[in-house]
Amino acid sequence: MTISAIDAAPSDALIQTDHAPAISASNVSKRYGPVSALEGLTLDIHAGEVFGLLGPNGSGKTTFMRLLAGYLLPSAGRLMVAGHDVVGDSLAVRRHIGYVPEAAPLYRQMRVGEFLAFMARLRGVPERNVKGAVERIVDRLALSAVADKPTRALSRGYRQRTALAQALVHDPDILILDEPSNGLDPRQIIEMRQLIRSLAGRHTVLISSHILSEVEKTCDRVAVLLNGRLLGVRAMADTPDLEAWFLSLA
């Protein structure tokens, strides 16, 4: 089933492209024993768009992101990322993505610059390019003030930005951000939103959130998940009242 088959909104057809989707999920399920975390999810995400996953805690957003990132494997269905199967060609998938888990984990014993260099090397940036890649991302995300600080000494805002920097340091095609505004103050939320918007076009960005206004202001399209099921997908341009639409589904 394609995205247009799930959501009957005519506006979706307008933003479909002829290109292969950056992310394509076909009837994907994830079960933990008898518990189903994700059930029959079918969804296409286009290259260059900022796509939001909206849903309450436990709706399956994190599970879907972990499946895309290769941290979990699907119990059923087919999941393609950048043209590669997440099960059959997991390493190739992981080369194409940058991933920020919800907790924005960092190695506490490392300094920010050292951590970014480590992640760049791990993600396959050639040794001769590591220094330049780290300098570029430190500059781009305004991390120079804390580049020599241990990550354990960072404020929540800098932690989140450093976590985003490690996901971007190798310039991936696809960026997966699990609750990127979590724990940030209002100013930091605005900065994070601007940052994510600035990535659109060059990167495909998938974010999850349970905050309607954040998704509304950040995303090109949004999907609503509830109890592991996809309830609908809409383009933000065609959704004047996200809250009303969300309530009509959930």
Place this chain on the structure above:
Amino acid sequence: MRTLRILFAKELNATLTSPIGYTVAAVFLLVLGYTFSLTLFATKVANLQYIFHQMYVLSILLVPVLTMRSFAEERRSETLELLLTAPVQELSIVLAKYAATLTLVLGIFALSLVYAVILDRYGEPDWGQIHAGYLALALHASLLVAVGLLMSSITENQVVAAALSIGIFLMLWFADSVSYLLSPPFDSLALNLSLIGHFKPMVSGSVFVSDIGYFITASMLALFLTTWRLAQR
């Protein structure tokens, strides 16, 4: 290979910047120095066998302290998610942690060489036996580190990981005692699983391929199971 080198450097750095490694080394050397002095003054024999047995016991108690963090801490702090979503094979992650911890343990063992030098200065020790003893210790360390990593990979609680490791080491240690209670063929199976049964001959200077094979096979099995555990998603 580059990935393995990067991960090894990170693990070694984490080990050397943590106070745990230094604490373990200090306790190890303190107890060993005490034992060496007592034994030397009491027996006046240029022999390290007693020290090797002491190192065998100490490493069973202290290696779990070094390995308990490996995966449990990464799982608790969720950095394991970063590693497993990077384009890295699970085997590389396991081998890097194994090599870094083993390097630290062997480094601590190497400090005990000073006792061999002291014996050589004042007596005529059997160097063949000393070489065999250190080979036995290195193989013993390999097994302990590999099993310790496996235990760390199955829980996010470090204390549980250490307790499980010590429990398994003690069961392997006393496996030969259990063999007397079992009927064939389980008695010989238990006997062949015995840690001390394969360690003792080597420390005495008798190096058998079967004993070396035991340690290498057990280490490889534990590393394989750790990799398999990581791949379970």
